[in-house]
Amino acid sequence: MAAERHTPVGLERGFRGALRVQLRVIYALLMRELLTRYGRNNLGFLWLFLEPMMFTIAITLIWTATRSIHGSDIPITEFALTGYSAMLLWRNLPGRCMSAVQSNIHLLHHRQVTVIDVYYSRILLEEGAVTTSFVVLGVLFWVYGWLVPPEDALQVLAGWLLLAWFGIGLALTLAALADRYEIVEKLWSPLSYMLFPFSGAAFIADTLPEKAREIVLYLPMLHAVEFIRDGFFGSHFTAHYSLSYLCAWNLGLSLFGLSQVRLIGGSEQES
Numbered sequence: 001m002a003a004e005r006h007t008p009v010g011l012e013r014g015f016r017g018a019l020r021v022q023l024r025v026i027y028a029l030l031m032r033e034l035l036t037r038y039g040r041n042n043l044g045f046l047w048l049f050l051e052p053m054m055f056t057i058a059i060t061l062i063w064t065a066t067r068s069i070h071g072s073d074i075p076i077t078e079f080a081l082t083g084y085s086a087m088l089l090w091r092n093l094p095g096r097c098m099s100a101v102q103s104n105i106h107l108l109h110h111r112q113v114t115v116i117d118v119y120y121s122r123i124l125l126e127e128g129a130v131t132t133s134f135v136v137l138g139v140l141f142w143v144y145g146w147l148v149p150p151e152d153a154l155q156v157l158a159g160w161l162l163l164a165w166f167g168i169g170l171a172l173t174l175a176a177l178a179d180r181y182e183i184v185e186k187l188w189s190p191l192s193y194m195l196f197p198f199s200g201a202a203f204i205a206d207t208l209p210e211k212a213r214e215i216v217l218y219l220p221m222l223h224a225v226e227f228i229r230d231g232f233f234g235s236h237f238t239a240h241y242s243l244s245y246l247c248a249w250n251l252g253l254s255l256f257g258l259s260q261v262r263l264i265g266g267s268e269q270e271s
Contacts (some may be wrong), residue, residue: 025112029104029121037125049133052088056080056137060146074204075233077146082232083201085134086225089127089160090167090199091192096122097175098185101264115264119172127164134160148233155231162243163224165250172257179264200225205240213240220249 059080100118107113141147150156178184197203200222205213216222223241230239 021112022117025114025117026120026124029107029113029117030124033121033125049136052081052084052133053137055084056141074236075148077141078148078233079204079229081134081137081141081147082229083225085130085137086160086163086221086228087196087199087201088130088133089163090170090221091196092130093123093126093167093171094174094188095192096126097171098178098188100175101179116258116261119175119261123168123171127167131160131164150232151234152231156228159224159228159231162246162250163221163228166220166224166246166253169250169253169257172261173253176257176260176264180260195219195221198222200229204229204237206238217242220246 056077060077097119100122101115104113104118107118138147142149174184174188178188198216198219205217205222205226208216217240223243223246226239226241227243227246229237230241
């Protein structure tokens with residue numbers, strides 16, 4: 001009976017201990033990735049902000065110069081910033097994770113390091129970098145009077161988290177499949193370029209003909225972008241999105257991706 005009374009405590013301590021070990025492993029891998037990617041090249045870290053800044057400024061200048069032609073009252077700085085930053089949140093992550101296992105294969109010989117830890121470290125670094133870029137640029141543009149604060153900041157945050165969830169599920173799925181099938185990695189690069197113009201980065205769904213809008217709304221990331229923009233400047237346009245559709249995609253990708261990652265982890269342990 002005494003052993004039975006102490007069992008839950010032992011399990012709780014075991015869980016906490018395992019969690020602490022995993023967090024330390026992920027932190028160590030994160031620091032390693034951070035130094036590898038940005039430690040030797042300061043421009044690499046600076047480019048994180050320069051690339052979306054140049055894109056946003058260029059689109060803003062072009063749209064402002066041609067405002068008399070298109071006649072739209074959509075706040076173009078907010079449009080460009082949300083579109084390009086949102087695209088970075090899901091597009092770059094699969095590419096970062098596809099090569100993660102092979103780049104860190106020697107670390108998997110340590111019992112505490114697992115495949116999912118390697119993926120989590122790259123996911124945290126990439127999602128954190130893009131989020132930091134989005135927030136910093138938004139504040140800078142607001143300070144210089146180029147941007148108006150979001151109409152509903154909580155909705156923007158919720159949309160950003162949903163899009164980040166989609167990017168994580170997509171990355172886990174594609175990275176795990178690429179580890180088993182080399183062609184997946186080769187196909188993702190051209191496919192991501194093909195998806196870019198239809199993901200909402202350069203248009204708003206309401207401006208499309210109804211038939212075209214129905215087709216592009218099959219892309220789950222477009223629902224997240226529309227939701228984010230609805231929170232940012234929703235009074236200027238009519239947003240089209242379904243959160244249930246987006247969450248269904250996110251949940252499906254996450255469960256399938258995790259199941260495939262588990263298969264990779266098992267094969268790595270056997271080898």
